[in-house]
Amino acid sequence: MSAYVTFFDDKCDPRLELLGGKCASLVALTAAGLSVPPGFAVTTASFETFLDRAGIRTRIAALLDRLDTTDVRKVDAASAEIRAAIEETPVPDDVREAFDTAYERLQSRFPQPVPVAVRSSATAEDLPDASFAGQQDTYLWLLGRDEVAEHVRRCWASLYTSRAITYRMQNHIPDEGLSMAVAVQKMVNARSAGVAMTIDPATGDRAVISIDSSWGLGELVVSGLVTPDHVKVDKVMLSVVAQTVGDKHVELVPDTDGRRVIEVPVDDARRAETSLTHEEIVAVATIAKRAEKHFGSPQDIEWAIDRELPDGENLMLLQSRPETVWSHKTNGNDTAPAGAGIESIARALMAQVGR
Numbered sequence: 001m002s003a004y005v006t007f008f009d010d011k012c013d014p015r016l017e018l019l020g021g022k023c024a025s026l027v028a029l030t031a032a033g034l035s036v037p038p039g040f041a042v043t044t045a046s047f048e049t050f051l052d053r054a055g056i057r058t059r060i061a062a063l064l065d066r067l068d069t070t071d072v073r074k075v076d077a078a079s080a081e082i083r084a085a086i087e088e089t090p091v092p093d094d095v096r097e098a099f100d101t102a103y104e105r106l107q108s109r110f111p112q113p114v115p116v117a118v119r120s121s122a123t124a125e126d127l128p129d130a131s132f133a134g135q136q137d138t139y140l141w142l143l144g145r146d147e148v149a150e151h152v153r154r155c156w157a158s159l160y161t162s163r164a165i166t167y168r169m170q171n172h173i174p175d176e177g178l179s180m181a182v183a184v185q186k187m188v189n190a191r192s193a194g195v196a197m198t199i200d201p202a203t204g205d206r207a208v209i210s211i212d213s214s215w216g217l218g219e220l221v222v223s224g225l226v227t228p229d230h231v232k233v234d235k236v237m238l239s240v241v242a243q244t245v246g247d248k249h250v251e252l253v254p255d256t257d258g259r260r261v262i263e264v265p266v267d268d269a270r271r272a273e274t275s276l277t278h279e280e281i282v283a284v285a286t287i288a289k290r291a292e293k294h295f296g297s298p299q300d301i302e303w304a305i306d307r308e309l310p311d312g313e314n315l316m317l318l319q320s321r322p323e324t325v326w327s328h329k330t331n332g333n334d335t336a337p338a339g340a341g342i343e344s345i346a347r348a349l350m351a352q353v354g355r
Contacts, residue, residue, distance in 0.1 A: 002098040002101075003043065003103075003185075004042065004043055004045050004046040004049070004095050004098035004099070005040050005041065005042055005046070005098050005099060005101075005102040006018075006019070006027075006040060006041050006043060007038075007041075007102070007105075007106075008023075008026050008027050008030040008036060008037070008039055008040065008041070009030050009038040010039065011031065013107075013340060014027035014031070014086035015132050015293060016123060016142060017044065017177075017179070017182050018043050018044055018045065019041050019043060019044070019121060020041075020044065020093075020120075020121030020122050020123050020179070020180060020181035021122065021123070021124075021321065022119055022120070022121035022181075022183055022319060022321075023041035023043075023121040023181045023182075023183050023343070024121075024181060025319060025320050025321065026039070026041075026185075027041070028294065028295075028340070029291065029294070029317055029318060029320060031193045031236060032290070032294045034287060034290060034291065034294075034317050035287070035313075035315060035316050036185075036315050036316065036317050037117075037185045037186045037187075037188055037318065038106065038109060038185065038186050039106060039116070039183060039184050039185030039186060040104075040105075040106060040184055041121065041181050041182065041183055041184075041334075042099060042152050042181060042182040042183075042184065042298075043181050044123060044179035044180065044181045046095045046098070046099070047179055047180050047181070049085045049092060049094075049095055050089075050091055050092060050095060050156070050180060053092050054085075054090075056086070056089060056216055057083045058081075059082075059085065060082050060085075060160070060175075061175070061315050063078040063081060063082055064078065064165065064169075064175060067108070067165070067169065069166045069169045072162070075160050075162045075166055076080070077287065078160075078165065079160050079162040079165055081159055082157070082160040082163075083157035083158075083160055086153060086156050086157040086160070087157050087253050088134070089152060091149075091153070096149070098104035098204050099149055099152065100145060102184070103148060103149075103184070104145070105164075105353040106184065106186070108187075113143060113144075113165075114143075114186050114187065115131075115142060115143045115186075115187040115254070116143070116148055116185055116186060116187055117139065117141075117142070117150045117183075117184075117185050117187050117188075118138070118142055118148060118152060118182060118183070118184055118287070119136065119138045119139075119155070119182065119183060119185070119319075120137050120138065120155040120158050120159070120182060120183075121180065121181040121183050122159060122178070122179070122180050122181075123177070123178060123179045123180070124173055124178050125166070126192045126236055129166050131214065137151075137154055137155050137157075137158035137161075138155075138219070138302045139151040139154065139155070139166075139306060140187060140217065140219070140252075140260075140261045141254050141255075141259060141260055141261045142187075142188055142259070143259050147259075148184060148198045152182045152184070155180065155182045156182070158180075158182050159178070159179075159180045175237060185318075187211050187254075188260055188304045188306045188308045188316050188318070189216065189254060189306055189307050189308050190216055190217045190273040190305060190306065190307065191215070191216075191305050191313040191314075192214065192215055192216075192276055192304070193213065193214065193216065193217055193218030193221065193302075193303065193304035193305065193318075194211065194212055194213035194214055194218050194221045194228055194229075194275075194302075194303065195211075195212050195218065195221060195222060195300065195301065195302055195303070196209060196210065196211045196212070196284050196288040196300075196301050196303060197209070197210045197288075197299070197300050197301075197323060198288050198289060198291070198292040198298045198299050198301075199237065199298040199323050199326055200232065201323075201325065201326075205261075206233065206235070206298060207235050207236065208232050208233065208234065209232070209233040209234075209235050209270060209285045209288050209289070210230070210231075210232055210233075211230070211231040211232075211233065211276070211281060211284055211285065212226055212228040212229070212230055212246075212280045212290075213229045213231070213275045213276050213284075214226050214228040214229065214246065214248045214251065214253040214275055215248055215266055215270060216251030216252045216253050217251070217252035217253070217261060217304070217337055218302055218303075218304055218318070219252055220250065220251065220252055221246045221265075222302065225247065225280035226247070226249060226250060226251075226297065227246040227247040227248065227249075227250055228248065228275075229243070229245050229246045229248065229274050229275050229276065230242075230243070230244045230246060231243045231244075231276070233281060233282075233285040235285070235289060236308070238282050238285050238286065240278070240281060243274070245272065245273075245274055245329055245345070247271055248266050248270070248271050248275065249265065249266055249271060250263050250264065250265055250266060250270040251263070251264060251266050255343075276305070278313075278336065280305060280315070282317065283315050284303055287303065287317055288301050288303075290306070291317065291320040295320065295322070295350050297322050297323070298322070299320045299321065299322065300320070300321050300322070300323050300324070300327065301317060301319060301320045301321075302317075302318040302319040302320075303315060303316065303318060304316050304318055304319055309310070
């Protein structure tokens with residue numbers, strides 16, 4: 001369509017520098033035939049063109065130059081000024097027109113307008129030597145071109161949250177070459193959702209798939225705000241080897257009238273139930289194995305069971321990223337040997353683009 005946008009199923013090259021970690025993964029997963037909600041990427045070219053024509057790139061560099069990350073007040077002030085500039089400066093016409101065309105094309109795939117999720121996809125994320133999870137923004141249940149466009153800009157601005165600025169500086173990750181793409185996807189109306197890792201996060205055992213699940217949308221699981229159900233599955237046999245039922249005291253559900261998601265309490269009976277059937281546990285483990293095989297390394301995936309789709313067709317893969325903890329450990333040590341960082345980043349980049 002344009003350098004500024006690309007659909008996940010357009011058979012484009014999943015380049016990390018153009019799509020960011022999340023969108024590159026979604027393009028690669030779609031090409032591999034895995035069930036990914038349809039959508040498109042607002043590419044880094046959109047963000048870079050915006051920064052250049054808005055004339056705020058130099059301003060950002062000046063605000064970050066020699067910033068003391070131990071001075072929380074100054075970091076917060078710099079972050080607020082940068083984010084305001086990004087959110088309030090007009091977007092170039094050709095960038096906005098490319099987005100408008102893509103949004104209408106996505107909506108045309110459905111008989112009536114559907115809400116979407118808008119997710120940040122930075123170029124420096126989802127790498128084995130760094131964990132950027134939760135540092136940039138995600139917005140759910142958005143409807144209408146203008147509302148979605150506004151939240152794309154908020155995702156751009158989230159590249160400069162206080163947390164993200166501090167993390168990059170403290171880990172010596174340069175801003176040079178850093179950019180942001182944004183994923184715009186059909187919203188999954190999740191009955192259950194969560195995460196799965198193709199490695200035991202507690203022990204590093206690669207023969208195990210670890211699944212955490214809860215009712216409703218998965219953001220409460222990802223953020224650690226609920227105690228989810230936990231299942232360990234034998235990776236070869238796909239048999240359950242351990243299972244505990246979490247409290248799952250609240251869930252995120254859509255408020256269709258308010259066009260938003262809301263947090264509601266879970267009744268006692270559902271709190272005591274498992275949020276996945278045995279068949280669904282096997283399905284989640286299977287799709288996690290397929291993601292690991294495709295990318296060639298242990299994966300940390302996000303998934304959801306869509307309540308609007310029939311059984312057997314309702315499991316959606318929302319994201320797959322390289323596992324970031326045990327990939328660092330060598331011979332039982334907590335740190336990789338000298339020089340391993342560059343090599344592991346290179347491996348991650350190759351994995352992200354499916355090469």
